[in-house]
Amino acid sequence: MPSEIFQHNSGASQEAPLHWKVELTHTCFLPSQLPLEPGLMEVVFSGRSNVGKSTLINSLFRRKVAHTSGTPGKTRSINYYRASHGDQAWYLVDVPGYGYAKRGGEERSSWLHLMEHYFMKSPNIAVVMHLVDFRHGLLEKDKSLQSWLHDLGIPLQVIFTKADKIARSKHRGLVLQYVKKGLYSLDKPYVTGATKNLGIGELQRGIQNLLFPEAVTEEL
Ligand SMILES: Nc1nc2c(ncn2[C@@H]2O[C@H](COP(=O)(O)OP(=O)(O)OP(=O)(O)O)[C@@H](O)[C@H]2O)c(=O)[nH]1
């Protein structure tokens, strides 16, 4: 993907955050609990366990709606958050992370079953936000997820997390290095550091522009 087509700036930026409203509406442990009928567009947050999905969701909503933990495997259900900004509404969907070695055989197969069911059957997925630790780039399991979703025809957008652990002067070069190695992403990867609120305003505007391209994002 040529870097000129990327729309937003590189490196974690500090645009003022928007005020999104949020409500947790569905917590699904089983495929039968998934709301699979046509409905609001869904922005899915996926990535390795412990990559920072729930922490980033809390930063986007400026509220502690998702449970976070230093121990991998915290989020075990697919959680739907109804998000809104003015009269625009959508679901932000937090899915359990992968690559958690301690997950037992039975738990792993029920996790896989739930994930396959969701990604193959939901008619509302607008984009999968693929969270990747900025310190490591895409690891083997990240590449497998990307290939699988790409083959299913689901658009991907990469978001790097934990960028606060890397010096700002290295951000731009590191993004280019990871992009050159190859990844699927609609637009240039976002660079975030949720615990320091880095890149949050920019990511919020990016999500709204992706979902509602005709609307001008205003501060409400
Ligand atoms: N420094 C820093 N730490 C972060 C950031 N995001 C998450 N963390 C830390 O990483 C750990 C895991 O964060 P979670 O948000 O629970 O990760 P998750 O991806 O939801 O994990 P699972 O639910 O287990 O899949 C926590 O200790 C967070 O405080 C970040 O941007 N910067």
Ligand SMILES: [Mg+2]
């Ligand atoms: Mg989580």
